[in-house]
Amino acid sequence: MQIKRIAIIGGGTAGWLAANHLGLELSAQFGYEITLIESPNVPIIGVGEGTVPHIRATLARFEISEAEFIDCCDVTFKQGIKFVNWLDSKKHGDENYYYHPFDPTYNDNENWAPFWLNSGMQKSYADFVGIQEKACNDFLSPKLISSLPYQGPLNYAYHLNAVKFAKLLAKNAQERFGVIHKFANIECATKGTEGEILSLLTSEGETLAFDFYIDCSGFHSILIEKELAVPLIDKSSQIITNAALAIQIPNENEPIPPFTIATAHKAGWIWDIALLNRRGVGFVYSDKHMSESEAISSFSSYLGVELESMNPRRVPMRIGYRKKLWEKNCVALGLAQGFVEPLEATSILVTDYAAEYLAKGFPKTADQIESFSRRFNTTFTYVWERVIDFVQLHYFLSDRRDSQFWLDNTEGAQLSDELKLRLEVWKNQVPERQDFFSKFEVFDVDNYLYILYGMKYPTRHPVRANNTDVFINQCVSHKNQQFNALKDKLPNHRTYLEKLKQHMSRLV
Numbered sequence: 343m344q345i346k347r348i349a350i351i352g353g354g355t356a357g358w359l360a361a362n363h364l365g366l367e368l369s370a371q372f373g374y375e376i377t378l379i380e381s382p383n384v385p386i387i388g389v390g391e392g393t394v395p396h397i398r399a400t401l402a403r404f405e406i407s408e409a410e411f412i413d414c415c416d417v418t419f420k421q422g423i424k425f426v427n428w429l430d431s432k433k434h435g436d437e438n439y440y441y442h443p444f445d446p447t448y449n450d451n452e453n454w455a456p457f458w459l460n461s462g463m464q465k466s467y468a469d470f471v472g473i474q475e476k477a478c479n480d481f482l483s484p485k486l487i488s489s490l491p492y493q494g495p496l497n498y499a500y501h502l503n504a505v506k507f508a509k510l511l512a513k514n515a516q517e518r519f520g521v522i523h524k525f526a527n528i529e530c531a532t533k534g535t536e537g538e539i540l541s542l543l544t545s546e547g548e549t550l551a552f553d554f555y556i557d558c559s560g561f562h563s564i565l566i567e568k569e570l571a572v573p574l575i576d577k578s579s580q581i582i583t584n585a586a587l588a589i590q591i592p593n594e595n596e597p598i599p600p601f602t603i604a605t606a607h608k609a610g611w612i613w614d615i616a617l618l619n620r621r622g623v624g625f626v627y628s629d630k631h632m633s634e635s636e637a638i639s640s641f642s643s644y645l646g647v648e649l650e651s652m653n654p655r656r657v658p659m660r661i662g663y664r665k666k667l668w669e670k671n672c673v674a675l676g677l678a679q680g681f682v683e684p685l686e687a688t689s690i691l692v693t694d695y696a697a698e699y700l701a702k703g704f705p706k707t708a709d710q711i712e713s714f715s716r717r718f719n720t721t722f723t724y725v726w727e728r729v730i731d732f733v734q735l736h737y738f739l740s741d742r743r744d745s746q747f748w749l750d751n752t753e754g755a756q757l758s759d760e761l762k763l764r765l766e767v768w769k770n771q772v773p774e775r776q777d778f779f780s781k782f783e784v785f786d787v788d789n790y791l792y793i794l795y796g797m798k799y800p801t802r803h804p805v806r807a808n809n810t811d812v813f814i815n816q817c818v819s820h821k822n823q824q825f826n827a828l829k830d831k832l833p834n835h836r837t838y839l840e841k842l843k844q845h846m847s848r849l850v
């Protein structure tokens with residue numbers, strides 16, 4: 343049987359990313375019909391404002407204009423994450439911080455971590471190997487006014503308005519790739535003798551039949567869980583945060599940090615993301631370690647406002663991923679596939695990867711499903727496991743012991759065998775590219791180096807050569823020169839964005 347009619351259920355970021363990826367790969371081929379169905383009464387989750395640099399390549403592939411995207415999704419630039427208070431304040435000071443920027447850590451193909459370890463570590467690791475920490479501290483844009491779309495002297499991703507982003511992706515999928523958009527409430531599905539989905543039944547009494555189904559219905563997981571009974575592999579023993587409070591507050595005319603701020607507290611952490619006209623702030627915590635009223639009070643002190651009257655949004659979080667991400671003729675993407683709390687903004691990234699992977703190898707006939715689904719399931723199970731490792735690493739490396747939450751995340755933590763092994767190896771030698779075997783290491787050596795050494799991981803110092811000190815001095819002066827050459831050219835972050843907005847309004 344040929345697979346020609348594809349249904350995507352859900353019109354959030356996941357659904358519309360999938361629609362664009364499939365449209366891009368399949369719309370030029372004769373006979374494919376892609377329909378996205380979303381409920382008129384179930385809103386999209388509407389959180390998810392931080393991205394990672396991979397999204398730039400995706401938007402460029404979809405031929406979305408970067409200027410239009412920045413203008414209509416209230417975008418600001420993200421050059422990384424500033425982690426505040428992830429270490430013990432008694433040993434490392436109040437408001438201790440480190441950056442996880444996006445710039446690569448290797449310089450001229452050389453890993454500078456051994457030199458940093460031998461340098462006395464007066465400078466932070468990020469500041470020693472790159473210039474992005476300085477650019478972040480100065481609130482600079484990663485792009486010049488003259489930079490080409492999706493390019494800039496510094497690596498970057500975006501902060502965005504999630505609702506507006508889904509709308510932009512929707513417009514693109516329909517106009518560029520002919521994706522059909524339909525509003526309907528899916529109530530249930532009919533199934534064939536092999537358990538495959540034959541059709542969807544709507545609450546309006548319609549029967550909608552397709553050859554292949556993509557479940558992007560968010561935490562509702564209406565096909566993968568409710569119809570195909572694929573369970574979630576629960577990962578709450580590794581990532582113990584399970585609730586969030588979210589709020590938006592105006593920030594007009596204030597300076598805009600070109601990074602996400604992630605501030606640790608007694609039972610989790612707070613995200614703080616500035617868009618052009620508002621801040622999205624979220625309090626992530628473990629409800630086993632902090633009651634909601636304590637969370638509201640702690641969140642209020644962070645914001646400096648009385649939060650109760652502002653009615654923060656409560657978002658429960660189920661941490662885990664599907665035992666099978668693809669079952670029969672149905673693939674789950676986005677929150678229906680799985681979720682790990684947003685510390686490293688991994689959700690849109692994994693969705694984007696998975697949707698692109700699916701679209702590029704999309705099965706043409708039903709008998710190709712078996713082999714491709716096995717490959718997909720193995721690949722993305724690996725992706726999820728490594729993403730969970732990476733998020734857990736941030737907590738595990740902390741020397742905070744000021745609450746049961748931090749004790750449970752450190753002394754009482756359950757790590758995967760892979761993460762245990764890596765940390766053992768990295769006690770004796772710095773992480774290297776060859777420690778990361780798979781193309782599907784979503785976070786690789788650069789990311790690990792920033793977190794390990796931002797959190798002061800005690801790797802044994804390498805043997806010093808005669809010319810080590812000379813080389814260290816050269817490294818430091820090279821980075822200073824590089825930054826000085828760039829800093830007067832890079833505009834202030836807010837200035838760049840306001841100029842772009844003015845330019846766009848003149849075009850209307």
Ligand SMILES: Cc1cc2nc3c(=O)[nH]c(=O)nc-3n(C[C@H](O)[C@H](O)[C@H](O)COP(=O)(O)OP(=O)(O)OC[C@H]3O[C@@H](n4cnc5c(N)ncnc54)[C@H](O)[C@@H]3O)c2cc1C
Binds near residue numbers: 526675
């Ligand atoms: C607290 C929190 C913070 C987050 N922060 C980040 C972040 O910084 N970065 C990041 O990458 N990700 C983040 N995420 C994840 C991000 O929000 C999601 O990856 C993204 O929004 C995609 O969601 P989705 O499309 O899977 O689901 P949703 O946005 O929930 O969309 C679900 C869709 O399914 C439809 N639907 C549901 N039931 C039915 C039905 N019966 N019939 C028809 N349609 C139906 C709905 O109408 C809707 O269109 C965060 C998530 C949470 C919870």
